[in-house]
Amino acid sequence: MSDGDIDPDALTEVLAGLSLPQKTLSPKFFYDAHGSALFEEIMRLPEYYPTRTELGILRQHGPEIGRAIGPDAVIVEFGAGNVEKIRLLLDVLEQPRAFVPIDISGDHLNEAAAALDAAYPGLTVLPVTGDFTKPLALPEHPVLQGARLTGFFPGSTIGNFLPDEAEAFLATARAVLRGGDLLIGVDLVKDERVLHAAYNDAAGVTAAFNLNMLTHLNRLVRADFDPDRFEHRAFYNAELGRIEMHLVSTLGQIVQVDGQVFAFTAGETIHTECSHKYTLAGFAAMSAKAGWRTARTWCDAKSWFSLHLLTPA
Numbered sequence: 259m260s261d262g263d264i265d266p267d268a269l270t271e272v273l274a275g276l277s278l279p280q281k282t283l284s285p286k287f288f289y290d291a292h293g294s295a296l297f298e299e300i301m302r303l304p305e306y307y308p309t310r311t312e313l314g315i316l317r318q319h320g321p322e323i324g325r326a327i328g329p330d331a332v333i334v335e336f337g338a339g340n341v342e343k344i345r346l347l348l349d350v351l352e353q354p355r356a357f358v359p360i361d362i363s364g365d366h367l368n369e370a371a372a373a374l375d376a377a378y379p380g381l382t383v384l385p386v387t388g389d390f391t392k393p394l395a396l397p398e399h400p401v402l403q404g405a406r407l408t409g410f411f412p413g414s415t416i417g418n419f420l421p422d423e424a425e426a427f428l429a430t431a432r433a434v435l436r437g438g439d440l441l442i443g444v445d446l447v448k449d450e451r452v453l454h455a456a457y458n459d460a461a462g463v464t465a466a467f468n469l470n471m472l473t474h475l476n477r478l479v480r481a482d483f484d485p486d487r488f489e490h491r492a493f494y495n496a497e498l499g500r501i502e503m504h505l506v507s508t509l510g511q512i513v514q515v516d517g518q519v520f521a522f523t524a525g526e527t528i529h530t531e532c533s534h535k536y537t538l539a540g541f542a543a544m545s546a547k548a549g550w551r552t553a554r555t556w557c558d559a560k561s562w563f564s565l566h567l568l569t570p571a
């Protein structure tokens with residue numbers, strides 16, 4: 259897509275989302291290059307426990323996880339981001355063959371994949387820029403022909419889906435992985451204060467990340483959002499077991515998206531992200547509905563975060 263062109267699929271989605279009674283935009287629109295860089299900053303924040311907790315589980319149980327995945331692995335990572343976590347896996351796997359990172363944020367992905375390629379000379383790295391909520395073809399590469407695939411979906415990105423979407427994603431992933439296993443990171447229900455702090459950091463990085471969606475959409479779908487007229491809001495919705503992020507319109511205003519007009523009242527919000535928190539039993543039940551059996555589960559000492567090795571039922 260050249261500068262000035264509009265992404266037609268994104269436009270359709272954005273227009274539909276802003277037409278809902280509760281205006282809603284998909285969290286995938288956070289991720290242009292700047293959004294990906296801001297998410298990297300979030301991962302280093304003292305309040306943002308998920309990244310360091312999941313990395314801790316991978317470090318502590320790495321050898322066991324490596325053995326469970328087995329030799330000659332071909333890893334397909336959904337929403338790979340800066341491909342940091344896969345390094346821990348690659349270091350414990352016996353002769354991993356190939357790595358296929360999938361991400362919607364193409365420039366960021368290609369840069370991270372090139373660095374990984376240089377660091378692991380024996381590994382074939384095949385980055386795929388794409389939307390993992392849509393039908394997605396893996397590259398036609400000899401190393402993937404007939405290979406046993408293992409999925410990797412860390413970061414509790416699964417929590418960004420509504421429960422029925424999460425189940426649908428798990429079913430799609432089962433088809434993409436052609437009978438292979440899936441190693442998936444899932445954030446767990448915990449003290450609301452810990453959750454609240456993680457999405458309302460003192461340095462305001464999560465606020466900047468949330469507001470960056472508007473700047474991204476201004477380019478992606480020719481909108482005219484003024485980020486100074488919106489504010490970040492994140493809170494735990496205990497009834498639905500999820501953090502919700504919203505952008506709050508600070509005044510009555512009109513916004514145009516590719517010429518279509520949307521009115522906001524003062525205080526009206528756009529819902530930009532859900533981050534569902536699961537119990538171990540709740541997640542196992544949802545995976546089972548999507549055709550997976552939980553082979554292994556690993557947690558940190560506080561049971562804040564979990565890694566599950568799912569195998570086709």
Ligand SMILES: C[S@@+](CC[C@H](N)C(=O)[O-])C[C@H]1O[C@@H](n2cnc3c(N)ncnc32)[C@H](O)[C@@H]1O
Nearest residue numbers: 286289337338339361362363388389390412413
């Ligand atoms: C919460 S971050 C997790 C990043 C990394 N996997 C980790 O665990 O640190 C979500 C990642 O998924 C990507 N992403 C979000 N929605 C996506 C979609 N629909 N299709 C493909 N990638 C997506 C984002 O660009 C981002 O890199």
